[in-house]
Amino acid sequence: MNDFQETADRVAIEALRSEFTDAVMMRDRARLAALFTPDGVLRMPDVPAEFVGREEIRTGGERLQRQWDFFVQNSHPGTIRIDGDTATGRTYVQEIARLLDGRSGQNFAIYHDTYRRTTEGWRFAERVYEVRYVDTTPLAGSAPGRNAPGHGSGEAGDAEPAPATGEAADAPAAPATTADDFNAPASAERLDRTIAALRANGFTAELLDTAAAARARIKDLIPGGASVFTGASETLRLSGIAEDIEADDRYQAVRPRVLKMDRATESDAIRRLTAVPDVFVASVTAVTETGSLVIASGSGSQLPASAGGAAQAVWVVGAQKVVPDLSTALRRVEEHALPLETARAQEVYGQSSAVTRLLVLQAEPKPGRGTVLLLREAIGF
Numbered sequence: 001m002n003d004f005q006e007t008a009d010r011v012a013i014e015a016l017r018s019e020f021t022d023a024v025m026m027r028d029r030a031r032l033a034a035l036f037t038p039d040g041v042l043r044m045p046d047v048p049a050e051f052v053g054r055e056e057i058r059t060g061g062e063r064l065q066r067q068w069d070f071f072v073q074n075s076h077p078g079t080i081r082i083d084g085d086t087a088t089g090r091t092y093v094q095e096i097a098r099l100l101d102g103r104s105g106q107n108f109a110i111y112h113d114t115y116r117r118t119t120e121g122w123r124f125a126e127r128v129y130e131v132r133y134v135d136t137t138p139l140a141g142s143a144p145g146r147n148a149p150g151h152g153s154g155e156a157g158d159a160e161p162a163p164a165t166g167e168a169a170d171a172p173a174a175p176a177t178t179a180d181d182f183n184a185p186a187s188a189e190r191l192d193r194t195i196a197a198l199r200a201n202g203f204t205a206e207l208l209d210t211a212a213a214a215r216a217r218i219k220d221l222i223p224g225g226a227s228v229f230t231g232a233s234e235t236l237r238l239s240g241i242a243e244d245i246e247a248d249d250r251y252q253a254v255r256p257r258v259l260k261m262d263r264a265t266e267s268d269a270i271r272r273l274t275a276v277p278d279v280f281v282a283s284v285t286a287v288t289e290t291g292s293l294v295i296a297s298g299s300g301s302q303l304p305a306s307a308g309g310a311a312q313a314v315w316v317v318g319a320q321k322v323v324p325d326l327s328t329a330l331r332r333v334e335e336h337a338l339p340l341e342t343a344r345a346q347e348v349y350g351q352s353s354a355v356t357r358l359l360v361l362q363a364e365p366k367p368g369r370g371t372v373l374l375l376r377e378a379i380g381f
Helices: 003-025 029-034 054-065 188-200 211-221 234-239 241-247 254-259 267-275 303-309 326-349
Strands: 036-044 049-052 068-083 086-099 104-118 121-135 204-208 227-230 279-282 286-288 293-297 312-317 357-361 370-375
Touching (some): 003 121, 036 054, 049 054, 204 211, 211 370, 234 241, 254 267, 293 326
Antiparallel strands (some): 086 104, 286 293, 293 357
């Protein structure tokens, strides 16, 4: 190889490594994946995570990066050794990051690289991420316009994702890649299709015009004297349903009672009260046109009642929460509901929200237990 060719190859490989860091910082997962050969591998033993092929690198990175409030990666040139159409090298990185659950810190690491010359230019055949130093001392700063994240609550679900290290878990979720408008009420045809699917899956499903109609209908569905747990929900708050239940002496309202209890000494009693009420009233984060309910949570305290602990469950669902399928439902959780809930939690509690648990109810095996009041209007997150 002549000196000119080797110099040109070195410049191209250095540009490849620089573009990797730029794609990470710009949260451009599609571009980052394209920097690998079609069978390229990104290995991160300290996370642990391993992605093989461009599609896994793209989707795996998108999944992991949703755990982060912010991420900054600085890369520094290391060695490059060229051998014809292949090469090896190292890149040194310093990173700072904060998870959505509030944990933060910095680390120093090395990428051990194998490169391959392709018709597209030099590409990564393999990147292996090795952490050399980790400091989990909380970061004092924050991303502009954000407070330090913590734990919140609400119908979008709080989140407390598992920790990870490395570029694949680098940033908040990327913007939606389709034209979905998660604020827009579903059409009459889609609502009818959803109602039919819910009924076919064993749910009792009713289509109502407004939240006011649901507020009135709830009174017919809850028997007098029942213990009623109202889940944390903007839908219930905005509609007045939560206030109706918690202020009505015809019911044994669980939430006001729990809020007065000592979480340190009465945690077991709180758990039992919220897990097995006579009636659970809440909302969901998404409902699919195939008849499934998707519920996001951080602490998981509301999930047992929905899953089967409550003798009777009623979910009030705005028309904007209807989505075609489960994959779109999960995107609605991450890309729409979670940011809105985080903003609400920041304002109310001074903390961010996050998603640690997802419950998918695909059918109701006990006839008459689960009722979905699907509205023609939008309400809640």
